Each structure stands twice: as structure tokens, then as C-alpha cells.
Amino acid sequence: MSNIESSKRDSFTSKFGIIAAAAGSAIGLGNIWKFPYIAGENGGGVFLVIYLIFIVLIGVPVMMSEFIIGRRAKQNVFGAFRQLTSHGFWKIIGIMGVLAAFLILSFYGTIAGWTIEYLILAIKNDFASKSAEEINTMFAVFSTSIIKPVFFQLIFMGITAYIVIGGIKKGIEKYTKILMPLLFIIIIYLDITAISLKGGMDGLRFLFQPDFSKLTARCFIDALGHAFFTLSLGMGVLMTYASYFQKDTNLTRTSISVAGTDTIIALLAGIAIFPAVFAFNAEPSSGPGLVFMTLPNIFKLIPGGYIFSILFFLLLGVAALTSSISILEVVVAYVSEEKNISRKKATILTTILITITGILCTLSFGPLNNLKLGGFTIFDIFDKIASNILLPLGGMLISIFIGWKLKRHIITEELSNDGILRIGFIHVFMFLVRYLAPIAIFFVFIHGMWELLIN
């Protein structure tokens, strides 16, 4: 997406296409795999409340900010700040973004690899004959082994690189428009079954009834980090997409619909998973394996479960892919443009490096599980540094740039499409990006760091 050659700039003819691509980046493993497990680790309902507040008050304004910068500058993150300001300082957003992208794609490949394994298990109809216990054991055995998880990670990274080199993204996006609504429908079907499970209501209560006595500093920092992660914010991905938006794209409405769709998918995933957690006696806090240990139990029960399990893991893989290509693009754009290497070489080189660090993440569930820092495995550390530190800091700088640095008339022009749209909300928006977002991020951050240090 970050080809900045002007000849390619007109490649998005359909307005819906590029918006679908932005939504495709946002909707991914974050919604279906990460949201439930991180909510489960942080007490459920109380996490949900904080997370929703952050999405609305910080996520949406930061997304609008990325859109404003991207569409105005019509460049990727480095070029954009170079064009809009003479000060070299803002380059830091791009640099932190590249680092975050590197770390995120490392562990993203691990989980995407798991998804491929589960697709194959679904095709082999391996869930049908297994009890809930056996399904747990199956996950434990698989995720702690070496060959298979690494092999599937390599496959996924290969496909990601192939798409980024081959420029067949437009084809992918065409299918995304059909496939993502299909994923949506399957999840709703899972929801209906999950809710009617014995004990299902306990799961819903866990997710929707906040118990504020469980509120911790970690809950705040995880919720903030996840708000950025799930919306693909804080490292200039959406800035790059917005550089392809058309003049009449309504930036405010687009932000709200991308954030809204993303949140709805996460909630629907939670509504399928938590009832199953309680019905099949799993632990809400069992970590990254949560989805893989719970959903197979639902597929066993539903009519057409065999077909739906295949479709589900296939579509989850596709959702992961439309996100992973957006992450790899960030690194490739940086290496190819700043270091003057051809796109193809840059893609191959960065994919190899990311896959190597990625294998460490994969093995941190098995042989490297004892390699810990402050109780966190390599996988956890990559995630925390990227999601909880780099992305929020990037978001903080982006909102400060819009709130304090960029000329007000540019903001008004972009949000109103040169005076065509009414923007009565501009004062609220300015308040959020000038004060609320940066200050809130700062406090959550300091609080989280403090907590980490004293523990």
C-alpha cells in the first residue's frame, strides 16, 4: 500500500476498496484471538468498559488524525511528516512504527500459523470425536512442539511476503469484501449456539458485568494497548491507507465505521468464546490459547459444524493475512525507500529477519518457555513492547502533532472536505487530540511503568 510512486497513486478506483482495505487491516487476529484472551486475563467486564472508553475517546480521534495527515500529505508516514513539517523530530513516529511493525509481525506469524494448523485439523474432522479435555491437550501438545508451529509460521510468512511482492493486494481486497461479511455471519451463528449452552449465561455475565474491584493498572495499560493494536493505530498504517483516499471520503464517518465494525466483531467473538469457556470449564485467563481451546467445542455441537469449522479457520487466516500484509508493508516501505533497496529485495530481506525473530516467539510456548524476563516470555515481551509502549507513544505523538503543530485550517479543510461537510464537532475533536488523548496516554503509561517497576 505504501508505493509512493505517483503512477500507482490512482490504483484505488473504488472508494469502497480502499476503505475495505483499511478495515481489513484493522480486523484480524486482534479481534478474534487477542481481544477475548486479554479481556479474560483482565477480569472481563471491567476490561471491556475501559477498552470501549479508550476506543471512543482515544482510538477514533487518533484514527481521524492519521487520516488527516495521510490524505493531506499523500505519502507514507516518513514522507508525510517530511512534507508537513520542517522539523526532523517527527520522524520518530515512523521509526517507532517500523520497530513496532517488526515486533508485531514476529508474534502475529505464530498465531497465524496456529490458525493454519487448526484449519487442517478442521478439515480432518479432528474435533468431532474429542472431549473438551482432549481438545485442551491437543492444543497444549501442538503449541509446545517445535516442527509444526514453526512450519506453519513459515508458510504464513511466505504467503504474506508473496502478496506484498506480487502486488496482488487488489485481488485480495476484492475477496475481502465477500469473505469478511461471511466471517461475520459464522461468528453470529457461533454466538447463538454459545449463548444457549448450559452455563453460557455465566460467560456473558463475565464479559458484560464489570466487577470494578478487579480494576488494576495493568487493565488500563492492556486496554489502551489493545485499542491501538486492534485498530491498527499508532504506526502510520492507516496514514498510508488514507494517502489513497479520495477527496470526497468523509474522514470522520470512515473512522467511526472502521472502529465500529472492528469493535462489533471483537464483541461478537467474545460472545461466542466466554460462554464456551464457562460451559466447558476452561479458565478465562488461560492466555493466548483461549480461542483454540474453546471454539472447537462449539463446532462439535452445531449442525453443519464440520463445514463451519473449516470456513471459520480459513476466514480467520484470511483476516490475519489482510492485517499482516499491512504490517509488513510498513517495514518494507521503510527499508526500500529510506535505504534504497528494491521492493522485492526489501520484502525478502525483512521477511527473513522477521521470521527468524518470529520463530523465537513461536518457540517461547515450548522449548524457550523458561526464558523469561519479569515473568514474561519472548512472545509476551514482543507484544507488550509493541502494543503497550510503541503504539500508544506513536498515537500520543500523532495526536500532539494534530493538536498542537499542524495548522488549524488544514485540519478544518480535511475534516470538512474543503467546506462541504459540516463539522460542528471540531471543538470536541480538538479538545480530544490536544488534551485528553495525550494526557490520558501519558498517565496510563506512567502508571503502567510504575507498576511494572515496583513488581
Ligand code: TRP
Ligand atoms: N489490527 C490488526 C488486528 O487486530 C493487527 C494490525 C494490523 C496492526 N496492522 C497493524 C496493529 C498496525 C498495529 C498496527 O489483528
